[in-house]
Amino acid sequence: MTPLDTLRFSLRALRDNKMRSSLTMLGVVIGVAAVVTAVSVGQGASAGVTNSIGQLGNNLLTIIPGSPRVGPGQPGQGAMPQTLKPADADAILARCVRSVFAVCPQVRSSVVVKTGAKTWRTSLTGAAPSFMLVNNYTLARGRVLNTADNDARARVVCVGKTVVKNLFGNVDVNCLDQEISINRARFHIVGILGPKGANTFGQDQDDIVLMPLATAMNRVLNQRYITLMSVQCRSADKIDLAQEQIVSLLRRRHRLSPPFPENDDFMVLNQAQLLSIVKTIGNILTLLLAGIAAISLTVGGVGIMNIMLVSVTERTREIGIRKALGATETNIRAQFLIESALLSLLGGMVGVGVGSAVSYAAGRLSGWPIAPSATSALIAVAVSASIGIFFGFWPAAKAARLHPIDALRRE
């Protein structure tokens, strides 16, 4: 008996029981579709998040006060470390010309904003004029804040659309030249920021009141130190150089002594590091999804075993006839093993199709760059075929061991 003959017998048996074969396959179809979808959605989501981090601004370094020994200033740890000054930002811009393109010192605080009867708790950002450039903000109406505003400590602000909506009832209200009060001081709205949406961490970036750095430090918060600095590097390959130059400059300016980085009173956060963290999280997520999908694939395999066992019982007479006519145990085992492997393999291929379709649909709906990967499809099909052989082994062995006379006696 040639392998081709065995394959023909197996195909024929599957065709003679179309309904049962397709229902058995369904378990594997769902399992494989789940694996393919999980992996591509996981990878797509991770790529999507990576993209949106990129949108935070290009080639960005963030400098925050605090020592790596104690960690950055955090709620509950008392006051923010007061080690970064606006002058540090000026120095970086002046001294690191080759690597740094723009520096934006900022103060941030949570404040209550009032207008007429309405109040709204929002995030106040006092920043240098480079803020909108560095952080990819656009202007919808009015004008941007400029250096003159900063020098004059002018009482002017730009507001995001979430603030407009909550203070004036509607996003489309023209609130230019309106007044709002922050900590009982009055400010003029001179600009409305373009919509930016939520950031990677789900924070609404339109829930913002932006004012000149000097105004915020002197008129609202009354502090001499800044919360953070955003540094935009000239290009991606200048990021490491910029980080190096900034670290040594700040150590000199702050008269710090070794050992470093234990004695540093600031930290430089690199976007690349953030990306690698997000990627790690994405990988964990993908693994988790794939794990759940693998369980459903196993369940599909158990389904095949179940049906094959039923099939062996039901086809006992057929097995008896084949044995009486000269089929060896090996012939019978091969036939049943190939049957279950075929079921599983076909199920796997249909599953890849379904999974790819679901992935495309998910990509369309979420806007993430989800695409089914050929690798995961190949692996899923290979795994499903192996599952068919693994779970088909016992039923096939059971069929092969049947004694011809016992098998023929059974009706």
Next chain:
Amino acid sequence: MASDLIALSDISKIYTVGDQEVRALDGVSFQVREGEFVAIMGPSGSGKSTLMHILGCLDAPTRGTYTLNGEEVSQLPDRELAGVRNRLIGFIFQSYNLLPSFTAVENVELPMIYGNTRDRRRRAQAALERVGLKDRMDHKPTQLSGGQQQRVAIARAIATEPRVLMADEPTGNVATRQGEEIMAIFQELNDQGKTVILVTHEPHIARHATRLVQVQDGKVRADQAIVQRVLARDWLKLPENVVSGALLNL
């Protein structure tokens, strides 16, 4: 005797049911020579079916030796026993045992697939023609009468050109006239030199053979030549009512 096709020597088959031993066969010995037509008869429970299964290599004896075509087969492993069933024996069952989803010609091809026989479609067609089913080749078993199904089974048995045909109550499930037709095929095959062994409980069917072995309680009780042999060819020439009447008077 070296020229024997089949030699059974002191064959016993003992089943254990619960803590009781049942001796289905108890020291059976006989020989069959090439070209013989042997009928094995016995009441139900006599052990004749067990004997047939052992002869057909479908079952192994508990004790004793079975030599088929010069080869000791009673203790062969599965793989070789399957080969013996495939090459040397053509087995015909009372209930035909055709695969229901296969056509007649596909059923006849089945043993040749396991035997790796070349040219099997043509040989299957030739075998079906020989049993008179030339125009039924592509019918499924459910589209055939009992007699026709049994003839497909005979075609399946002869297509591999085995050394011996073994039939277990081949006429048990078919109408009288169709049974006679089946016996006519066996007699024709035997006339051409094929060895045939037949199990039956009908004296009339047994009388188509040339030799009668009677089995009772697992032992051979009688072994004699048949004197007044029935020739199926002649019976089939008689009108239908005469055939039935004659059988009733037996």
